[in-house]
Amino acid sequence: MAGGHEHHKHEHHETFISKYIFSFDHKMIAKQYLITAIIMAVFGMGMSVLFRLQLAWPGEKMAILNFFLGDKWAPEGVLDPNMYLALVTIHGTIIVFFVLTGGLSGTFSNLLIPYQIGARDMASGFMNMLSYWLFFISSVIMIYSCFIESGPASGGWTVYPPLSALPQAMPGSGLGMTLWLVSMTLFIASSLMGSLNYIVTVINLRTKGMTMTRLPLTIWCFFITAILGVLSFPVLLSAALLLLFDRSLGTSFYLDSIFVAGQPLEATGGSPILYEHLFWFLGHPEVYIILLPALGLVSEVITTNSRKPIFGYRAMIVSVIAIAFLSFIVWGHHMFITGMSPFLGTVFTFTTLLIAIPSAVKVFNYLATIWKGNLRLTPAMLFALGMVSLFISGGLTGIVLGDSALDINVHDTYFVVGHFHIVMGAGAIFGMFAGVYHWFPRMYGKLMISKLGYLHFWITFIGVYGVFYPMHFLGLAGVPRRYYTNMEFEMFQDIQFINPIITVFAILSAIGQFIFIFNFFYSIIKGRVTNNNPWKANTLEWTAPVERIHGNWPGALPVVHRWPYDYSKPGYEEDFVPQNVPLKEDELDGH
Amino acid sequence: MELLILFTVLLVIIAIAKILKAKELIDKFKDADSDPVTPAEIKTSATGMLIFGIVFFALVVVTMFSWNKYLLPSSSSEHGLEIDLLMKTTLVIILIVFFLTHALLFWFVFKYYFRSGKKAFWYPHNNRIELAWTIIPAFVLILLISYGMTTWSNIMNPVKKKDAVVLEFLSEQFVWTSRYAGKDNQLGYASFALYGKNKVGVATPYAMEDRLKETRESIEVLVKDSAEFEKLVANGWNRTKNLDDTKTSLKNFRANERRLNAMIAEYKSNPAIFKAGEDDKVINSDSILIPKGRQVILKLRSKDVIHSAYLPHFRAQMNTVPGLTTEFVFTPKYTSEEMYEVAASEGKKFTGYILYCNKICGASHYNMKLKINVVEDEVYKSWLAQQQDFVEAYK
Numbered sequence: 014m015a016g017g018h019e020h021h022k023h024e025h026h027e028t029f030i031s032k033y034i035f036s037f038d039h040k041m042i043a044k045q046y047l048i049t050a051i052i053m054a055v056f057g058m059g060m061s062v063l064f065r066l067q068l069a070w071p072g073e074k075m076a077i078l079n080f081f082l083g084d085k086w087a088p089e090g091v092l093d094p095n096m097y098l099a100l101v102t103i104h105g106t107i108i109v110f111f112v113l114t115g116g117l118s119g120t121f122s123n124l125l126i127p128y129q130i131g132a133r134d135m136a137s138g139f140m141n142m143l144s145y146w147l148f149f150i151s152s153v154i155m156i157y158s159c160f161i162e163s164g165p166a167s168g169g170w171t172v173y174p175p176l177s178a179l180p181q182a183m184p185g186s187g188l189g190m191t192l193w194l195v196s197m198t199l200f201i202a203s204s205l206m207g208s209l210n211y212i213v214t215v216i217n218l219r220t221k222g223m224t225m226t227r228l229p230l231t232i233w234c235f236f237i238t239a240i241l242g243v244l245s246f247p248v249l250l251s252a253a254l255l256l257l258f259d260r261s262l263g264t265s266f267y268l269d270s271i272f273v274a275g276q277p278l279e280a281t282g283g284s285p286i287l288y289e290h291l292f293w294f295l296g297h298p299e300v301y302i303i304l305l306p307a308l309g310l311v312s313e314v315i316t317t318n319s320r321k322p323i324f325g326y327r328a329m330i331v332s333v334i335a336i337a338f339l340s341f342i343v344w345g346h347h348m349f350i351t352g353m354s355p356f357l358g359t360v361f362t363f364t365t366l367l368i369a370i371p372s373a374v375k376v377f378n379y380l381a382t383i384w385k386g387n388l389r390l391t392p393a394m395l396f397a398l399g400m401v402s403l404f405i406s407g408g409l410t411g412i413v414l415g416d417s418a419l420d421i422n423v424h425d426t427y428f429v430v431g432h433f434h435i436v437m438g439a440g441a442i443f444g445m446f447a448g449v450y451h452w453f454p455r456m457y458g459k460l461m462i463s464k465l466g467y468l469h470f471w472i473t474f475i476g477v478y479g480v481f482y483p484m485h486f487l488g489l490a491g492v493p494r495r496y497y498t499n500m501e502f503e504m505f506q507d508i509q510f511i512n513p514i515i516t517v518f519a520i521l522s523a524i525g526q527f528i529f530i531f532n533f534f535y536s537i538i539k540g541r542v543t544n545n546n547p548w549k550a551n552t553l554e555w556t557a558p559v560e561r562i563h564g565n566w567p568g569a570l571p572v573v574h575r576w577p578y579d580y581s582k583p584g585y586e587e588d589f590v591p592q593n594v595p596l597k598e599d600e601l602d603g604h
Numbered sequence: 605m606e607l608l609i610l611f612t613v614l615l616v617i618i619a620i621a622k623i624l625k626a627k628e629l630i631d632k633f634k635d636a637d638s639d640p641v642t643p644a645e646i647k648t649s650a651t652g653m654l655i656f657g658i659v660f661f662a663l664v665v666v667t668m669f670s671w672n673k674y675l676l677p678s679s680s681s682e683h684g685l686e687i688d689l690l691m692k693t694t695l696v697i698i699l700i701v702f703f704l705t706h707a708l709l710f711w712f713v714f715k716y717y718f719r720s721g722k723k724a725f726w727y728p729h730n731n732r733i734e735l736a737w738t739i740i741p742a743f744v745l746i747l748l749i750s751y752g753m754t755t756w757s758n759i760m761n762p763v764k765k766k767d768a769v770v771l772e773f774l775s776e777q778f779v780w781t782s783r784y785a786g787k788d789n790q791l792g793y794a795s796f797a798l799y800g801k802n803k804v805g806v807a808t809p810y811a812m813e814d815r816l817k818e819t820r821e822s823i824e825v826l827v828k829d830s831a832e833f834e835k836l837v838a839n840g841w842n843r844t845k846n847l848d849d850t851k852t853s854l855k856n857f858r859a860n861e862r863r864l865n866a867m868i869a870e871y872k873s874n875p876a877i878f879k880a881g882e883d884d885k886v887i888n889s890d891s892i893l894i895p896k897g898r899q900v901i902l903k904l905r906s907k908d909v910i911h912s913a914y915l916p917h918f919r920a921q922m923n924t925v926p927g928l929t930t931e932f933v934f935t936p937k938y939t940s941e942e943m944y945e946v947a948a949s950e951g952k953k954f955t956g957y958i959l960y961c962n963k964i965c966g967a968s969h970y971n972m973k974l975k976i977n978v979v980e981d982e983v984y985k986s987w988l989a990q991q992q993d994f995v996e997a998y999k
Binding site (some may be wrong): 023075076077084094097098099166169175178179182183203268269270271272273275276277278279281283284285286314317320321322323324325326328350351352355358359360361363366367369370374376377378379380383384386387388389390391395398401402405408409410412413417418419421422424425426433454462463464465466469471474478482483486489490492493496497498499500501502503504507508511513514519520521524525527528531535541542543548559580581583584588603 | 612620640645646650667671672709717718722723728734738741748755756808855859877912914923925960961969995
């Protein structure tokens with residue numbers, strides 16, 4: 014137990030490098046992850062604005078495109094089709110992996126796991142540091158790949174072979190693709206080290222009294238997410254390595270009967286579908302690797318700011334575990350129309366729609382939590398509520414896509430783009446924003462400016478629905494995703510007017526994010542200093558002093574006496590009772 | 605456009621500046637223990653959420669009605685009608701849940717916003733309610749799942765009819781080539797070893813010999829080239845990539861030569877399978893005909909990368925995968941001309957049946973299409989009769 018550790022005195026010297034760069038401290042590593050993720054998010058978002066401009070006004074000369082992409086990729090301001098695909102690909106890769114996987118788990122698992130379970134630090138500080146620096150190197154390689162002559166990977170973020178395996182098929186499948194694979198390999202190594210650390214820490218370093226059923230839901234979600242990551246990322250690693258072999262060593266795991274650039278290839282006997290299976294065996298749990306931490310943060314923010322216990326704590330834990338388990342047996346719903354056996358389609362439809370049950374339970378529990386609450390609508394709370402809205406909207410359209418018969422006609426259309434951006438893109442980003450606004454005082458001892466937070470929320474909330482809601486109509490009209498322009502088809506002419514609307518909302522949302530970035534960095538320096546528990550919350554991180562000291566608590570570690578959700582408990586004057594307050598005589602522990 | 609962006613950015617900067625000024629003034633009066641948000645901010649947010657909810661609902665309803673005319677007209681295939689019905693059922697359920705849960709969400713936020721002195725209702729759990737909202741969604745979903753799975757099984761395991769049209773689409777960057785089965789109503793064996801002048805690689809005796817000749821010629825050229833490049837490299841030429849590429853090509857063509865030799869040997873022992881392709885009809889056009897009311901068995905193959913054959917009006921889609929033949933079966937219900945009227949009667953616009961690629965496949969992915977005309981059976985038959993058999997076309 015961590016309680017047995019002696020507190021380290023501040024005697025050992027911390028140099029600039031050991032404190033800010035190669036730090037072992039979970040709080041510093043969390044900040045490093047967050048700031049790296051913010052930078053990556055600016056790249057990812059910027060790319061989306063560039064290709065949205067092309068989709069709204071295809072083929073028009075736009076100086077801004079030439080400014081960012083240069084004469085090679087946007088001669089006279091007209092976007093090159095290869096660059097369009099490259100932007101789409103790297104946008105997806107960056108947001109899915111670097112922002113919402115590395116950024117989200119990296120920041121909040123690191124910050125909150127030791128704090129909320131009452132530990133001095135992660136189980137292995139060194140591995141934690143290694144995990145961040147591998148993440149950093151892989152981020153640098155991914156960004157670097159955008160600046161090479163043949164352009165970055167352009168086969169879509171799923172990089173299906175043979176397209177991604179054959180440099181003859183498109184310029185992006187050359188060096189750019191190799192760099193993508195190298196970057197992803199490092200990323201996976203980083204993610205695995207992080208996840209192992211989270212699991213070990215949660216299991217071994219809980220403070221006295223912190224039983225599994227007294228863990229905050231955030232920790233439950235991070236814990237389950239880490240398990241998902243450890244079980245599924247190695248499969249992507251193998252998929253990536255085999256692809257690397259096919260590209261560089263002449264193997265043919267994914268190649269068969271291919272005739273490209275006027276030549277029949279020697280390589281035969283493989284199957285591109287094998288890659289799809291391996292990819293989506295990670296790819297679907299990945300959705301929940303992104304979503305569960307966001308749901309965890311949202312659970313905590315909602316219950317704290319509702320001044321009311323989370324409704325159905327145990328049901329929430331069970332539904333998270335159920336979602337995690339089911340996420341491993343649904344990957345085939347990405348492959349209904351790949352030529353996979355139709356019988357498998359039936360199986361995957363069944364398992365996929367089952368996921369809607371625990372998801373529905375979660376939503377109803379959130380609604381029951383805010384019912385008759387006393388809602389403190391802080392910016393974090395608004396983002397959390399926004400996330401619940403997005404989770405509902407995007408989750409419901411998932412019922413269409415998970416149904417194999419319906420998927421036939423909306424597969425790979427804008428319906429899909431609208432669906433997953435709402436539920437896991439914007440949904441997880443909202444969870445992340447809620448987390449940043451809520452735990453900023455924990456990270457920096459200061460508050461972010463609430464008025465700017467509100468402005469940021471409204472622009473983003475309106476922007477997100479403005480961008481992704483109309484996409485469902487494009488999808489139902491049969492407009493495919495990843496098209497450089499829709500203007501080559503007479504049947505898409507009439508509905509093209511939706512694209513400028515989407516793009517205007519996208520630009521608006523993008524501008525709105527700079528308010529957040531400004532607020533974030535400005536508040537680090539000049540934010541209002543606050544006490545150690547500004548939100549009057551129960552969890553242990555708010556019992557630590559405002560100063561972020563090495564070892565988190567001066568003196569002994571706090572001892573836990575109750576579950577984390579004693580808000581507005583009858584018999585108490587205040588509307589919150591922190592976890593380290595002993596139970597009164599005759600008082601039952603919460604739930 | 606640039607003006608609009610500039611204007612927005614300016615507005616945002618002004619807003620930030622104003623807020624900062626106010627913040628600095630207020631901060632002077634606040635200590636570390638004062639509330640992070642003000643009651644006014646909370647009240648404004650609650651009202652904001654309610655207004656957002658109302659406007660959001662209104663816009664969803666308005667767009668659903670006014671943008672309906674841009675969506676696909678109702679299905680033009682038999683199985684597609686089942687999909688449309690399933691879609692409608694699903695959408696109705698989804699919309700009910702969407703409106704209900706969102707109405708609760710926005711209303712609760714508005715109704716229960718923070719008032720100091722008030723205490724929230726202590727209500728940590730209620731097993732009966734939780735059981736109810738686990739079982740009810742489970743029940744609805746099981747119904748929906750069974751409905752969906754039955755529909756899917758019916759579509760994917762159709763009873764194949766004798767008079768079906770057997771039609772193959774071969775995809776390559778960025779063209780669709782079609783091949784119809786001939787009088788025997790089956791497609792002949794085809795292999796990637798024969799692609800070249802032979803667009804879809806039909807393996808007939810002559811085609812194999814011809815391709816072998818072609819392959820040997822290529823090998824000869826490549827052997828010469830690589831010898832020359834080797835000499836140049838030995839003399840310090842720095843473009844070794846050319847030599848490597850030539851060697852790779854040589855390996856590819858030599859493998860193809862072996863492959864063709866094996867096929868020709870097999871032909872000698874078992875000539876029957878190489879016969880079926882002779883009467884196939886390869887159509888090199890961006891527009892084809894299919895008959896109304898007859899089952900169409902689509903056979904899908906790919907030359908280079910994965911593509912996807914998407915025929916939205918028929919509610920049909922299937923990927924084309926190199927090294928694999930995939931299949932999709934559908935029956936057209938309306939001719940192209942009839943479809944104009946069907947669409948018009950729904951207030952929608954129809955611009956002709958079309959097949960297009962729906963799996964990212966390279967730079968011109970956005971322009972890889974094939975027009976499809978559905979006509980009466982007689983028209984189709986006489987059109988097909990005019991098309992040359994493979995053996996005649998490939999000499």
